Amino acid sequence: MHRSVLIVFAHPSLKKSRTGRILAESASGLDGVVIHDLYESYPEGDVDVERERELLLAHDIVILQHPFYWYSIPPLLKEWIDLVLGFGWAYGPGGDALRDKSLLSALTCGGGLEAYTRKGQNRYTVREFLAPVEQTGRLCGMEWLGPFVVHGTLKLTETEIRQHAVDYRRLIEALRDDRFDAGRAAKLTHINADVDAVIRED
Amino acid sequence: MHGQDFFGLTFVLLAASLVAVPLAKKLGLGSVLGYLVAGIAVGPFVLNLVGAEGEHIMHFAEFGVVLMLFLIGLELDPQKLWRLRRGILGLGGAQVLVTAVLIAAAAMLAGTAWRPAVAAGLALALSSTAIVLQTLSEKGWLRLDAGQNAFSVLLFQDVAVIPILALLPLLIDPALKEAVVAAETPLSELPSWSKPLAVVAAMSLVVVLGRFLVSPVLRIIARTRLHELSLAAALVLVVGIALLMDRVGLSPALGTFLAGVVLAGSEYRHELEANIEPFKGLLLGVFFVAVGASLDLDLVAGSPLTVGGMLLVLVGVKLLVLAILGRVFGLRRDQNLMFTLCLAQGGEFAFVLLSFAVQQRVMAAADAALLIVTVTLSMALTPLLLLFYERVLQPRVGTHRTDDRPSDTVESHADVIIVGFGHFGSALGRLLRTAGHCPTVLDHDSDRVELLRKLGLTVYFGDATRVEVLRAAGAEQAGILVLALDNPEAQLHLVRLAQEHFPQATIVARAGGWVHAHELMEAGVDHVFRESLDSAMRMGAETLRLLGLRGNRAYRLSRQFRRRDEAMLRDLLAHRHDQEYLSRAREHIQDLESLMQAEQTDDLNADAGWDPGPLRRAARQDGEKPD
Numbered sequence: 001m002h003r004s005v006l007i008v009f010a011h012p013s014l015k016k017s018r019t020g021r022i023l024a025e026s027a028s029g030l031d032g033v034v035i036h037d038l039y040e041s042y043p044e045g046d047v048d049v050e051r052e053r054e055l056l057l058a059h060d061i062v063i064l065q066h067p068f069y070w071y072s073i074p075p076l077l078k079e080w081i082d083l084v085l086g087f088g089w090a091y092g093p094g095g096d097a098l099r100d101k102s103l104l105s106a107l108t109c110g111g112g113l114e115a116y117t118r119k120g121q122n123r124y125t126v127r128e129f130l131a132p133v134e135q136t137g138r139l140c141g142m143e144w145l146g147p148f149v150v151h152g153t154l155k156l157t158e159t160e161i162r163q164h165a166v167d168y169r170r171l172i173e174a175l176r177d178d179r180f181d182a183g184r185a186a187k188l189t190h191i192n193a194d195v196d197a198v199i200r201e202d
Numbered sequence: 203m204h205g206q207d208f209f210g211l212t213f214v215l216l217a218a219s220l221v222a223v224p225l226a227k228k229l230g231l232g233s234v235l236g237y238l239v240a241g242i243a244v245g246p247f248v249l250n251l252v253g254a255e256g257e258h259i260m261h262f263a264e265f266g267v268v269l270m271l272f273l274i275g276l277e278l279d280p281q282k283l284w285r286l287r288r289g290i291l292g293l294g295g296a297q298v299l300v301t302a303v304l305i306a307a308a309a310m311l312a313g314t315a316w317r318p319a320v321a322a323g324l325a326l327a328l329s330s331t332a333i334v335l336q337t338l339s340e341k342g343w344l345r346l347d348a349g350q351n352a353f354s355v356l357l358f359q360d361v362a363v364i365p366i367l368a369l370l371p372l373l374i375d376p377a378l379k380e381a382v383v384a385a386e387t388p389l390s391e392l393p394s395w396s397k398p399l400a401v402v403a404a405m406s407l408v409v410v411l412g413r414f415l416v417s418p419v420l421r422i423i424a425r426t427r428l429h430e431l432s433l434a435a436a437l438v439l440v441v442g443i444a445l446l447m448d449r450v451g452l453s454p455a456l457g458t459f460l461a462g463v464v465l466a467g468s469e470y471r472h473e474l475e476a477n478i479e480p481f482k483g484l485l486l487g488v489f490f491v492a493v494g495a496s497l498d499l500d501l502v503a504g505s506p507l508t509v510g511g512m513l514l515v516l517v518g519v520k521l522l523v524l525a526i527l528g529r530v531f532g533l534r535r536d537q538n539l540m541f542t543l544c545l546a547q548g549g550e551f552a553f554v555l556l557s558f559a560v561q562q563r564v565m566a567a568a569d570a571a572l573l574i575v576t577v578t579l580s581m582a583l584t585p586l587l588l589l590f591y592e593r594v595l596q597p598r599v600g601t602h603r604t605d606d607r608p609s610d611t612v613e614s615h616a617d618v619i620i621v622g623f624g625h626f627g628s629a630l631g632r633l634l635r636t637a638g639h640c641p642t643v644l645d646h647d648s649d650r651v652e653l654l655r656k657l658g659l660t661v662y663f664g665d666a667t668r669v670e671v672l673r674a675a676g677a678e679q680a681g682i683l684v685l686a687l688d689n690p691e692a693q694l695h696l697v698r699l700a701q702e703h704f705p706q707a708t709i710v711a712r713a714g715g716w717v718h719a720h721e722l723m724e725a726g727v728d729h730v731f732r733e734s735l736d737s738a739m740r741m742g743a744e745t746l747r748l749l750g751l752r753g754n755r756a757y758r759l760s761r762q763f764r765r766r767d768e769a770m771l772r773d774l775l776a777h778r779h780d781q782e783y784l785s786r787a788r789e790h791i792q793d794l795e796s797l798m799q800a801e802q803t804d805d806l807n808a809d810a811g812w813d814p815g816p817l818r819r820a821a822r823q824d825g826e827k828p829d
């Protein structure tokens with residue numbers, strides 16, 4: 001069974017991006033995968049709600065890809081959530097447009113893995129910081145698959161970034177082809193802590 | 203020459219080119235070979251239509267080379283010229299010196315006395331500016347490494363002619379001594395110490411005139427809005443400088459080149475280019491035809507082995523020297539091949555220098571005639587060598603793109619051209635500049651151009667509704683044409699012109715109202731912007747704020763309105779020629795307003811997600827919202 005994938009991509013300064021750009025490039029051109037670049041589509045910030053809802057309806061899996069800014073998502077993505085996931089459409093009475101779809105985050109963050117531990121500087125894991133996103137999905141009846149996280153972007157070499165991009169691409173293909181093991185992924189700090197473990201080869 | 207002769211001759215030369223050049227281009231041989239062959243065909247040995255006039259025509263048409271160097275100068279401002287210094291002095295100097303020595307040595311080996319041998323070496327060391335530059339620009343190679351270096355070498359050669367002319371009289375062959383005709387140069391009556399002074403004075407005059415006099419004069423002429431006057435002015439300028447250079451014994455080509463460099467930064471640059479270009483093209487063509495017509499085929503038939511041998515030595519030595527020097531100066535393999543093959547011929551300067559050598563009794567007339575034939579043949583060989591490069595060598599060595607170099611090129615053009623630089627165009631242009639783009643800007647109001655230049659903006663004078671002006675501004679290479687004129691008819695005219703002549707460029711056009719916008723869209727322009735819409739929206743939003751709306755809401759509303767209005771405009775395009783166009787438009791306008799009004803009051807509007815109303819209602823009935 002094939003499932004269609006929508007990557008909602010939000011990066012306010014793509015020109016200066018290293019990691020996010022390479023990840024997005026490696027995901028582009030895949031069959032059944034659409035990358036939707038929010039900051040390119042809405043240069044004036046006004047999200048076209050109707051169009052966004054059509055896109056969401058047309059896909060089974062939604063990936064929110066963005067850089068991690070202040071332990072959170074960039075502002076346009078927040079605006080997108082506010083306006084698109086409306087009462088009576090995505091949640092509330094009659095709001096079941098997104099029911100049974102899957103949701104995951106793909107993000108790049110400056111801090112390393114050890115900084116995102118109890119004893120580390122940031123005291124919480126990225127998975128914990130993403131609780132609002134996870135719960136937003138749950139409220140809309142979506143299955144939360146967890147975060148794909150590239151840690152320590154400020155120090156990564158080009159080769160290391162490319163390796164993460166390959167992982168990202170493999171993950172997306174597995175999601176699309178229904179070879180993703182959600183049960184195993186739920187036990188990891190982040191999905192890509194062990195990509196081979198969450199991808200079934202068949 | 204009688205009037206009738208003149209017309210007859212003009213007719214023959216041009217008609218021959220009309221037949222031969224398209225044919226040659228079709229065969230992939232380039233225009234130069236076409237012209238040369240046309241010349242041979244109408245020359246005394248085949249159809250005999252031009253009689254012995256060939257050489258006269260050649261002297262006249264050499265003016266095409268002068269015009270060409272003026273145009274090249276216009277493309278090269280002093281900084282770019284300075285960046286080429288290594289190529290000009292190093293590569294050019296070495297090329298002339300080494301080639302001259304080797305050719306002289308070869309001549310002496312063949313039994314020539316050393317004096318005429320040296321003269322031949324010097325004359326043959328020079329290549330053909332006309333052929334090389336014409337061919338390179340035709341193929342678009344002028345901006346490549348090879349083209350840049352070839353250009354540098356040619357520039358050095360143009361300068362080198364002067365000392366060579368001075369040197370030749372010192373080589374008088376004692377055997378030919380009797381009655382040397384004193385060379386009639388205009389400076390010969392001056393005492394010798396003052397000659398260098400005259401030269402320096404003339405060059406300074408060109409620079410000073412170019413800097414301070416030309417622009418104001420052209421401005422006055424531009425105000426008359428008579429195109430033929432600016433045409434005349436451009437010709438007067440170039441011919442005047444050529445005359446001046448001639449008087450002090452300098453090469454006219456060099457003088458006009460200098461004037462071109464000085465004027466490269468002027469606002470009239472593109473206008474001058476557009477005016478001179480057609481004359482250059484025509485004269486250069488005639489020049490090539492004349493070279494072909496003056497080829498002495500009898501001589502070739504009479505001593506084929508001698509001529510063949512000399513041709514082999516000439517081209518062989520040049521190829522060798524150029525290839526080695528290209529390597530020493532760090533040209534990559536593919537570029538070096540191109541550079542080497544394109545410069546391996548004798549040039550038009552050889553004709554001048556050789557006849558001067560005969561006149562000065564340095565060389566016997568028969569020897570000079572043989573050399574001239576050899577040079578002509580080597581000129582005809584160049585397009586063939588380059589064809590060989592393109593078809594055989596290039597596929598083997600491969601070309602490497604040179605895009606990653608900074609653009610210190612002879613003719614680099616901005617990728618954006620803005621036409622019309624009033625309030626509208628200049629605001630737009632300044633925005634592009636903040637993002638690091640340097641648009642080429644054209645405006646036809648000479649007073650405004652002057653004013654904007656005083657403000658430090660790079661603007662050129664030119665009537666952009668003329669194809670030649672657009673072409674001179676680089677429209678053939680431009681990716682984007684921004685049309686920002688305030689005159690709807692002129693805008694439409696420009697769109698048609700651009701679509702026909704510069705189909706590669708994306709057009710971004712300013713429109714007045716609906717009707718004009720529709721006309722532009724119908725003409726096939728995808729990016730049409732009504733000039734007052736955005737400011738009306740901003741002003742409307744501010745008015746709403748004054749009426750008490752919050753800023754965010756007023757501005758979001760205005761942006762929504764604008765997007766819908768633009769969508770509506772696109773919808774209406776289909777009905778443009780319907781009877782009920784107007785009534786439809788009225789309907790659309792009313793629909794848009796009522797739709798948006800309704801949205802403001804009910805929950806359907808685009809910003810409803812920020813409206814807590816439904817949540818509150820649901821909460822009263824005990825909802826499930828996060829709280």
Ligand SMILES: Cc1cc2nc3c(=O)[nH]c(=O)nc-3n(C[C@H](O)[C@H](O)[C@H](O)COP(=O)(O)O)c2cc1C
Pocket residue numbers: 016017018019020021067068069070071072107108109110111112153154
């Ligand atoms: C405004 C801002 C806030 C940021 N906040 C965080 C943060 O809270 N935690 C973190 O690990 N990195 C943070 N970073 C670093 C970015 O996550 C990092 O630069 C980005 O993921 C690199 O990806 P890119 O190469 O695609 O831009 C922040 C960066 C910016 C510009």
